[in-house]
Amino acid sequence: MNRLTFEKVAFDIHGALDDDDDQMLRKMLEWSIERGKEVFIISGPPKEQINKELEKLGIDFSNITIISVVDWLKQADVKMWQDKKGDWWCSEDEWWASKGMICREYGIDLIFDDSYRYKKYMPESTIFVHWTGYSKRLEE
Numbered sequence: 001m002n003r004l005t006f007e008k009v010a011f012d013i014h015g016a017l018d019d020d021d022d023q024m025l026r027k028m029l030e031w032s033i034e035r036g037k038e039v040f041i042i043s044g045p046p047k048e049q050i051n052k053e054l055e056k057l058g059i060d061f062s063n064i065t066i067i068s069v070v071d072w073l074k075q076a077d078v079k080m081w082q083d084k085k086g087d088w089w090c091s092e093d094e095w096w097a098s099k100g101m102i103c104r105e106y107g108i109d110l111i112f113d114d115s116y117r118y119k120k121y122m123p124e125s126t127i128f129v130h131w132t133g134y135s136k137r138l139e140e
């Protein structure tokens with residue numbers, strides 16, 4: 001069996017770090033930072049909103065690279081629009097393909113995410129870990 005080695009690891013927030021009832025994912029994030037891995041948060045909302053959400057979760061992001069999917073799609077010239085609440089939207093296909101493209105661009109080795117639909121677009125070099133909180137893992 002091959003040992004799992006990784007240098008760049010990414011974490012999702014919604015349904016992952018914010019639904020981490022046994023704190024397992026947070027421990028993995030902290031462990032990764034302690035071991036000198038390059039840690040990323042890849043999440044949907046604009047970066048300022050992600051920062052606020054991490055603050056609320058009590059996660060110190062000074063050693064974390066934060067990537068906003070919405071910001072990334074905008075700079076990639078993907079057609080986007082805003083709803084009345086101010087949330088940004090794009091086509092479903094482009095949305096589900098986005099994290100895979102981001103992982104390719106940043107050379108992510110390992111990603112923890114609760115949305116399995118991102119998996120099919122991941123580059124071969126990225127291991128996708130379908131992650132849910134402890135109580136949800138028990139249901140499956």
Ligand SMILES: [Mg+2]
Binds near residue numbers: 115
């Ligand atoms: Mg999620």
